[in-house]
Amino acid sequence: MLNAKPQADRPSLLLRGVRKTFADVVAVNGIDLEVTPGECFGLLGPNGAGKTTTIEICEGLTAPDSGDVELLGLNWRTNADELRQRIGLQLQETQFSEKMTVEETLRLFRSFFHRGITVEDSIKTAQLEEKRSARVGTLSGGQKQRLAMACALVGDPELLFLDEPTTGLDPQARRNLWDLLDRLKQEGRTIILTTHYMDEAERLCDRVAIMDHGRIIALDTPPRLIASVGGEHIVEFAATSRDNRDGAVDPALLTAIDGVESHRLTAGIHQLSVRELHTAVPKIFSVLASQGLHLDEFRTHSATLEDVFVSLTGRNLRDE
Amino acid sequence: MNNLEFSSLYQLTMMRFRLFLREPEAIFWIFIFPILLAAGLGIAFRNRPPEVLQVGATTLQLTQALNTDKLLTSITMDEATGTQALATGRILLLAVQRPDTTIYQYDSTNPDARTAKLLADRAIQTAAGRHEALPTKEELVHETGSRYIDFVVPGLLGMNLMGSAMWGMGFAIVDARQKKLLKRLVASPMSRWQYLASFLLSRLVMLVIEVAAFLGFARLVFGVPFRGSILQLALLCVLTSLAFSALGLLTASRAKTIEAVSGLMNFVMFPMWIFSGVFFSSTRFPAVVQPLIRALPLTAAINAMRGNMLQGLSLQQLIAPVAILLAWLIIPFAISLRIFRWR
Numbered sequence: 022m023l024n025a026k027p028q029a030d031r032p033s034l035l036l037r038g039v040r041k042t043f044a045d046v047v048a049v050n051g052i053d054l055e056v057t058p059g060e061c062f063g064l065l066g067p068n069g070a071g072k073t074t075t076i077e078i079c080e081g082l083t084a085p086d087s088g089d090v091e092l093l094g095l096n097w098r099t100n101a102d103e104l105r106q107r108i109g110l111q112l113q114e115t116q117f118s119e120k121m122t123v124e125e126t127l128r129l130f131r132s133f134f135h136r137g138i139t140v141e142d143s144i145k146t147a148q149l150e151e152k153r154s155a156r157v158g159t160l161s162g163g164q165k166q167r168l169a170m171a172c173a174l175v176g177d178p179e180l181l182f183l184d185e186p187t188t189g190l191d192p193q194a195r196r197n198l199w200d201l202l203d204r205l206k207q208e209g210r211t212i213i214l215t216t217h218y219m220d221e222a223e224r225l226c227d228r229v230a231i232m233d234h235g236r237i238i239a240l241d242t243p244p245r246l247i248a249s250v251g252g253e254h255i256v257e258f259a260a261t262s263r264d265n266r267d268g269a270v271d272p273a274l275l276t277a278i279d280g281v282e283s284h285r286l287t288a289g290i291h292q293l294s295v296r297e298l299h300t301a302v303p304k305i306f307s308v309l310a311s312q313g314l315h316l317d318e319f320r321t322h323s324a325t326l327e328d329v330f331v332s333l334t335g336r337n338l339r340d341e
Numbered sequence: 342m343n344n345l346e347f348s349s350l351y352q353l354t355m356m357r358f359r360l361f362l363r364e365p366e367a368i369f370w371i372f373i374f375p376i377l378l379a380a381g382l383g384i385a386f387r388n389r390p391p392e393v394l395q396v397g398a399t400t401l402q403l404t405q406a407l408n409t410d411k412l413l414t415s416i417t418m419d420e421a422t423g424t425q426a427l428a429t430g431r432i433l434l435l436a437v438q439r440p441d442t443t444i445y446q447y448d449s450t451n452p453d454a455r456t457a458k459l460l461a462d463r464a465i466q467t468a469a470g471r472h473e474a475l476p477t478k479e480e481l482v483h484e485t486g487s488r489y490i491d492f493v494v495p496g497l498l499g500m501n502l503m504g505s506a507m508w509g510m511g512f513a514i515v516d517a518r519q520k521k522l523l524k525r526l527v528a529s530p531m532s533r534w535q536y537l538a539s540f541l542l543s544r545l546v547m548l549v550i551e552v553a554a555f556l557g558f559a560r561l562v563f564g565v566p567f568r569g570s571i572l573q574l575a576l577l578c579v580l581t582s583l584a585f586s587a588l589g590l591l592t593a594s595r596a597k598t599i600e601a602v603s604g605l606m607n608f609v610m611f612p613m614w615i616f617s618g619v620f621f622s623s624t625r626f627p628a629v630v631q632p633l634i635r636a637l638p639l640t641a642a643i644n645a646m647r648g649n650m651l652q653g654l655s656l657q658q659l660i661a662p663v664a665i666l667l668a669w670l671i672i673p674f675a676i677s678l679r680i681f682r683w684r
Contacts, residue, residue: 082528082684105530112528116520120363121356129356132349133531176530 031094033058033180033211034079039088041074048074049085050235056213056228058179061206063226064215065326067336071235072215073113076184079213080110092180106135109178111169113185119158123149126157127171134176147171147201163194170201181205183214187221199224219326231330238333247324250332251282256293256305256321260314270312278304283332294324294332349531353539360513361547370508371551375501376558379494383563386489394457397423398436403443406468407436410460433457436465491566494559495646496619498552502581503613503639505551507606510540510589515602524684533683541586548582568653576656577649577663581642584669588638591673594681613639641665 034056041049049071056062064072077083078090081097081104090096095104117126127140138146144153147167152160160168166186173181186202187195202225206212216222222229223243231239231246239246247253260270272284275293280301285292295301298321309316331337345351361367396415398404407415415436418426423435427446434447434457443465447454517523526536552575559565567574592609596602616623616630617639626634634640641662648654648662656663 080528082524102530105528110528112521112525114521115525117522117525118356118360118517118520120360125356125359128346129349129352130529132347132352133529135530172525172529 031058032056032091033060033093034062034213035089035091036075036079037089039075039078039085039090041071041078041083041085043074047235049078052088052235052237054230054237054240056211058211059206059209060227061202061212061214061225063222063229064213064232065217065219065222065229065330066215066232067217067330070232072217072232073184074235075232076182076213076215080108080182081105106176107178108180108182109173109176110182111166111173111184111186113188115169117157117165117168117172120156122154122156123160123168123171124153126168127175130172131175137176138174140175143171143175146174146204148197161194163190163197166190166194166198167201170198174205179211181210181212183212185215185217187216187218195221219330223326229326231326231333233330233334239329243326246326246329250294250324250328251296253324254295254298254321255324255328256295256298256302257318258291258305258309258316258320259289259318260291260309260316262312262314270309270314274308274312275305278308281305285331285335287331287335290318292331294328295321350535350539350542353531353535354542357513357539357543358546361509361543367508371501371505371547372554375497375551375555379490379497379555379559380562382493382497383490386493392453394434394453394460395432396434396436396457396461397426397432398438399423400438403436403438403465406465407461409468410464413457413460413464434461436461488563490559490563491651492622492647493620494556494563494565495650496643498555498578498646499581499617499639499643500614500619501551501555502548502578502642503585503610505547506544506582506585507589507592507610509544509547510586511593511596511602511606512599513540514590514593515596515599518596518682518684519598521684527683537590540590541583544582544586545579548578552578565650567650569649570655573656574646574649577642577645577659580663580666580670581638581646584638584642584666587670587672587674587677590681591677594677597682613637616640618643635661636665638666638669641669 032055034054036052036054039049039052040047052071052075054062064075066072074083078085079092081101084097092104093107097104121129124140124144127143131137131140131143144150147170149164149167149171152164157165157168170183170186173183183202187198190198199221202212202214206225212225214225226243228240228242229246230237239249241249262269270291272286275281275284275291278301280296282294282296293301293305302321306316327337393412393414396407396413397418398407398415399418399420401417404415404417407413416432418435420435420437423432423437424446426432427435433451433454434445437444437446445458445461447458449455449458514523517526527533556565556567560567588609589606592605593602596605616626616634617637618624618634619639623634623640624631635644645659645662645666648659
């Protein structure tokens with residue numbers, strides 16, 4: 022399907038020192054990025070972290086105040102027309118004309134590109150065959166999102182930008198879209214997506230940049246980012262004292278346990294990152310018992326990118 | 342067909358048609374409403390045939406004499422009944438036969454009663470044997486082109502062209518901007534001039550239907566005259582529509598919401614509804630504001646159309662309003678291209 026194979030020796034996307042300020046808000050505060058051909062790259066962060074501004078700078082919709090942006094070895098100042106032909110994109114919250122049908126909308130977008138796939142193929146790829154003649158206004162949220170994907174694909178792009186592709190979708194529709202993205206990855210396209218769902222980034226992305234306040238605070242593959250927390254498992258508990266109901270636990274006692282990498286206390290919940298659950302958990306119990314503490318809550322889960330974000334910023338991804 | 346399929350100008354223009362035709366309200370306001378308005382005004386201000394006046398007389402002889410005039414109809418009644426009928430307005434005049442004279446009882450402040458008196462006196466004198474001193478002859482005139490409907494049809498045409506061009510441009514653009522569709526389109530390789538050109542192309546096609554339906558109705562039902570060149574009238578309609586499209590584009594060039602653009606549109610069009618002489622002549626406004634009124638695009642459009650349709654003037658004779666319309670086409674278009682917000 023993909024005709025012009027991207028050259029492997031040149032990055033598909035290159036950002037150097039990119040900054041953008043709106044009024045007195047620094048949206049993007051000096052970003053360097055390099056995305057290699059065929060890679061699925063994720064920008065992960067809470068709302069307001071600067072993900073959308075970053076991706077719109079890449080898409081040539083927003084001009085950076087300073088810094089260099091290079092896509093497929095080209096830049097927006099001198100090669101805008103060629104770049105528009107070679108990239109595909111999906112924006113947050115685009116509403117296509119409700120009175121147009123799916124097929125008419127795709128025909129319109131296809132007509133903008135010199136080369137690309139047929140409208141027929143784009144309908145098939147987005148699994149909208151049954152909705153071909155339906156008006157856009159009658160589509161479900163997931164179908165509208167697949168239409169947006171189809172519009173991004175009609176030009177058979179080498180480089181695909183997706184801004185929050187699954188935000189607002191129900192779990193089934195999200196999984197459908199993930200399957201579609203898997204197929205696009207297998208075709209060798211370079212995909213750059215933003216998301217504030219860490220499970221999405223873990224599931225789809227080869228590498229993830231975690232953004233906060235306009236900066237990239239971590240960049241690596243999801244497994245390595247998770248490993249950087251120091252433990253593969255997270256233990257969370259809340260404890261109260263039988264005597265004074267204070268529940269104070271000395272963190273030093275907990276971190277002294279073999280296999281416990283770090284301790285954090287947020288909103289009365291203790292969080293420990295732990296290497297091996299089966300050896301650490303009995304020791305945690307005995308420490309708590311020796312302090313005369315009673316466990317109110319206790320749970321464990323495998324570490325996720327969410328935990329990476331929490332350990333880097335002290336905040337939860339969805340706090341904002 | 343295959344080439345058209347891949348022509349983005351064709352696809353963009355087709356989108357405009359589809360969106361318009363799938364909006365039934367828009368079809369009503371642009372095609373049906375002006376015709377209904379013209380029909381209403383035509384009926385309200387139609388030239389009525391002269392009315393037959395009700396009178397009364399106290400003798401059969403007088404009644405017969407009065408009924409010889411086509412514009413009078415007389416009933417015989419006694420004087421008491423007649424006085425009462427006069428007081429309640431059922432008759433305009435009572436002719437009372439006295440031994441030595443005939444008395445006309447009527448209200449001289451009522452114009453119809455005065456007319457009835459003149460007609461009644463003539464009928465009774467003629468019946469009594471009066472001869473005219475001079476031979477005279479009547480020639481009845483109902484001149485088309487000087488009726489109210491003839492005056493108002495070019496006005497309504499201009500107003501309709503203004504409304505359809507401004508709303509057609511403004512709503513569609515701001516709607517696309519508000520829904521972030523405009524941003525999505527400019528993020529694709531769509532050419533921006535084609536996007537704007539698709540509005541003008543679809544406008545021109547719809548203009549043909551809109552103008553033909555309205556003027557056809559005015560011609561068939563009211564016999565409104567077309568004294569100038571039809572081709573030049575068509576050119577005037579195109580020029581008017583393009584000028585208002587440019588003004589609509591300017592109005593919509595920055596607005597982010599439908600509410601904002603609606604307010605702006607009404608702000609721009611309101612002075613023209615009042616001052617541009619749609620329903621009555623703009624010369625009724627004071628002389629000091631006349632240059633301003635003449636500079637309004639709708640005034641220029643309506644003056645040019647009245648000149649063409651009612652006076653049969655050619656484009657050379659209408660150079661002033663045409664120049665004003667051209668200025669309204671070029672200046673707003675140039676400004677909006679500079680300030681247009683594509684996202």
